Amino acid sequence: MDYQVEVNGLTKAFANKSALKGVDYAIKKGEIFGLLGPSGSGKTTMVKILTAQLQHTSGAVQVFGNDVSKLKDPAQMKRIGILTDNSGLYDRLTVYDNLELFCKLYDVSERRIDEVLEEVNLLQDKKTIVKQLSKGMKQRVTLARAILHKPELLFLDEPTSALDPTNKGQIHAGLRKLNKEGTTIFLSTHDMQEAEELCNRVAFLHNGSIVELDTPQQLRIKHGDSTIKLLLKNGSTVSVKQDMSGANAISQYITNGELLSVHSNEPNLGDIFVKLTGRELQ
Amino acid sequence: MTFSIKRVRAIVTKDWKDLLKNSYVLITIVLPLAFAAMLSRMAPDDPSLLTMPINIALAMTGAFVQASIMAEEKEKNTLRVLLLSPASTLEIMAGKSFLSAFITLAVVAGSIFISGIQIPGLPYFSIMLLLSLVIFLSFGTIIGLVSRTVMETSVVGLPVLIIFTYGSMLASMFDNPTMSAIVSYLPTESFSAALASLGQNGGFAEIKWDLLNMLLWAIVSLIAAVFVYGKRRFDK
Numbered sequence: 341m342d343y344q345v346e347v348n349g350l351t352k353a354f355a356n357k358s359a360l361k362g363v364d365y366a367i368k369k370g371e372i373f374g375l376l377g378p379s380g381s382g383k384t385t386m387v388k389i390l391t392a393q394l395q396h397t398s399g400a401v402q403v404f405g406n407d408v409s410k411l412k413d414p415a416q417m418k419r420i421g422i423l424t425d426n427s428g429l430y431d432r433l434t435v436y437d438n439l440e441l442f443c444k445l446y447d448v449s450e451r452r453i454d455e456v457l458e459e460v461n462l463l464q465d466k467k468t469i470v471k472q473l474s475k476g477m478k479q480r481v482t483l484a485r486a487i488l489h490k491p492e493l494l495f496l497d498e499p500t501s502a503l504d505p506t507n508k509g510q511i512h513a514g515l516r517k518l519n520k521e522g523t524t525i526f527l528s529t530h531d532m533q534e535a536e537e538l539c540n541r542v543a544f545l546h547n548g549s550i551v552e553l554d555t556p557q558q559l560r561i562k563h564g565d566s567t568i569k570l571l572l573k574n575g576s577t578v579s580v581k582q583d584m585s586g587a588n589a590i591s592q593y594i595t596n597g598e599l600l601s602v603h604s605n606e607p608n609l610g611d612i613f614v615k616l617t618g619r620e621l622q
Numbered sequence: 623m624t625f626s627i628k629r630v631r632a633i634v635t636k637d638w639k640d641l642l643k644n645s646y647v648l649i650t651i652v653l654p655l656a657f658a659a660m661l662s663r664m665a666p667d668d669p670s671l672l673t674m675p676i677n678i679a680l681a682m683t684g685a686f687v688q689a690s691i692m693a694e695e696k697e698k699n700t701l702r703v704l705l706l707s708p709a710s711t712l713e714i715m716a717g718k719s720f721l722s723a724f725i726t727l728a729v730v731a732g733s734i735f736i737s738g739i740q741i742p743g744l745p746y747f748s749i750m751l752l753l754s755l756v757i758f759l760s761f762g763t764i765i766g767l768v769s770r771t772v773m774e775t776s777v778v779g780l781p782v783l784i785i786f787t788y789g790s791m792l793a794s795m796f797d798n799p800t801m802s803a804i805v806s807y808l809p810t811e812s813f814s815a816a817l818a819s820l821g822q823n824g825g826f827a828e829i830k831w832d833l834l835n836m837l838l839w840a841i842v843s844l845i846a847a848v849f850v851y852g853k854r855r856f857d858k
Contacts, residue, residue: 391706414624414708422706428699430636432643437636444632445707485703 342369343405344493344524345390350399352385352548359385361548362399372515372525374539376532376609378619382548383528384424387497390526391422403493418446421491421523423482423499431471435462435481438470439488446489456484459514461507475502483511487518494518497528512537532609542609546617556609563612569603579605625716629709633717637691641721646772650686651729654679658733673814674787675733680810681783683729684758685765688722689775692766696854715851719759726755743820746829750813753836757809760843767854786810809839 345367352360359382367373377383388394389401392411401408403420410416430438439453457463460480470478479502486494496515500508515538519525529535535542536556543553552559567579568586570593578593580586593599607615614620641647658675695701695718704714730751734741741747765779784792786808793805805811812832819828826833 393702393706414710417706417708424699424702426699428703430640430700431698432640433636437639441632441636442707444635445629445704445709447628447708 343367344369344371344403345373345526346400346402346405347390348400350389350401351397352382352389352394353397359548360389360396363545363548363550365543365550365553367524367526369524370519370522371540372519372527372538374535374542375526375528375545376530376535376542376613377545378530381545383530383545384497386545387422387424387495387526387528391420391495418489419492421486421489421494423486423494423496429470429478429481432469434467434469435473436466438481439485442485442488448489452488456488459487459510459517460484461510476504476507479503480507480511483514487514487523490518490521491523493524493526495526495528498530499527500531500534501529508534532613536609544613544616546613546619551616552612559609559612560606563615564606567605569605570599571601571603572598573600574598624710625712626709629713630717630720633704633709633714634720637718637721641691641725644690647687647690650690651683651725654682654729655732655736658736662737673810673817675737676730677787677810677813679729679733680726680754680758681787684722684726684755685762685782686775686779687725688719688759688762689765689769689779690772691718691722692763693769693772693775696767696769697771711851715763715848719763722759722762723755726758727751742817742823743825746820746826746833747817749833750816750836753833753840754809754813756840757836757843760840760847763847764843764850767850790814807835809836812836812839 343366345365347363347365350360350363351358363386365373375383375386385394389396390403390408392408396408403411404416406416411420430441435457436453439456440450442448443450443453453466454463457466460483462477462480462484465473465477470481473481479499483496483499486496494515499515500511503511512534515525525538527535527538539556541553541555542559543550545551554562566582568582568590570578570580570590572578572593578589580589590599590602610620654675657678661675692701695704701714705711709717761782762779765775765782769775769778787810789805789808790811793802812835816829816832816836819832
């Protein structure tokens with residue numbers, strides 16, 4: 341199996357506090373992998389370790405098949421893109437000037453600037469001074485910067501936290517396109533809807549440990565209660581099992597003209613996280 | 623360790639565009655020139671005051687411009703972004719120091735021009751200036767990395783400005799032999815002493831110990847800057 345990231349027995353401690361406690365997982369090439377957890381669960385620490393900004397305490401971390409420390413090599417650094425939780429933009433410069441610097445650092449043609457600005461819906465603002473942009477617009481500029489060089493592996497730490505639904509949808513479409521072109525994406529988020537929409541697999545991080553890891557569909561099946569909720573015309577709801585008895589009950593309600601609608605009782609990722617950890621994802 | 627001129631040039635170009643819109647840095651550049659004009663009017667015939675505007679230019683522009691550039695990169699999280707790009711530590715340091723060095727040289731030249739005093743022994747003076755640049759840019763880098771914000775660089779850097787620029791004045795005020803002995807080893811004092819010797823037709827033999835002292839300061843301050851950079855380059 342061709343893995344872009346492999347993490348085995350990873351621990352990280354700050355003074356007396358353990359931030360990560362023996363974490364294991366691997367990310368396949370071409371996958372969108374989501375790391376879900378509430379604030380303080382260790383997501384940002386994980387991103388910093390995977391991008392060689394922070395040294396781990398013990399365990400093995402490999403990126404592109406090499407120890408993560410090899411990422412400090414500029415040739416390896418060109419293979420990854422990073423969007424962190426804080427913008428890191430030059431406020432006094434224009435959007436174009438900000439991206440132009442990184443075109444030169446990554447040896448990318450400046451023609452690419454218009455392409456990425458189009459993808460994040462900021463082309464009309466390319467001559468705007470960054471200081472004058474809203475928080476959401478700044479976040480879109482940082483995303484444009486992260487994908488400027490079409491990285492093989494893209495780390496996104498809360499990429500759409502400051503965006504409205506329209507821009508969020510546009511960013512998601514851009515990320516899916518990038519992924520189709522071959523970019524593996526590591527997405528750290530507490531937005532379970534975002535994870536459901538984008539991720540092939542998700543891992544739940546709670547108190548520095550991964551408590552569940554699978555595809556969103558498998559998690560819903562695994563943690564669902566195999567029942568169907570029926571809404572009746574008299575306003576009441578009835579739950580029936582997904583078996584012959586349930587099928588007969590639904591048939592009876594339809595025959596009697598009592599059935600208004602049928603709903604799946606499948607939990608969403610947020611429900612599953614609460615069930616496993618007792619905590620909300622927010 | 624890789625080194626790409628193209629990447630260094632990209633950082634310098636960005637810094638230049640940014641600098642033209644940075645009022646704090648622009649004021650820091652103008653102040654030493656104003657001091658030079660003021661000092662030249664105060665004692666136009668006193669060559670011993672020649673080094674004062676040069677030392678002020680080196681300390682204020684060399685150290686403070688570099689400090690504010692580094693501190694702002696750290697404060698705005700842009701240093702982290704640069705470090706996560708293909709630019710190596712050497713390229714970032716070179717790119718960030720080039721513009722400060724260029725501006726400092728221009729301000730030193732401007733200060734000398736405003737002071738209206740001829741520089742004796744230009745080759746030696748150039749070596750002394752180069753060593754001073756290394757020392758003050760290293761101090762600036764350290765101040766910038768230690769400070770949490772651009773404004774904090776003024777507080778952290780003020781002792782450097784006072785000690786290195788007015789060290790001999792402070793020593794004479796306190797009339798303390800130990801203090802005077804310590805102050806005599808400051809690179810700015812060596813700079814002044816060497817320049818005075820050159821002014822009296824002195825040569826290498828007269829200034830060699832001053833040059834050696836400045837060289838040691840340059841080496842130690844550069845090592846300290848690299849060490850602090852390694853420890854403090856990433857924002858929290």
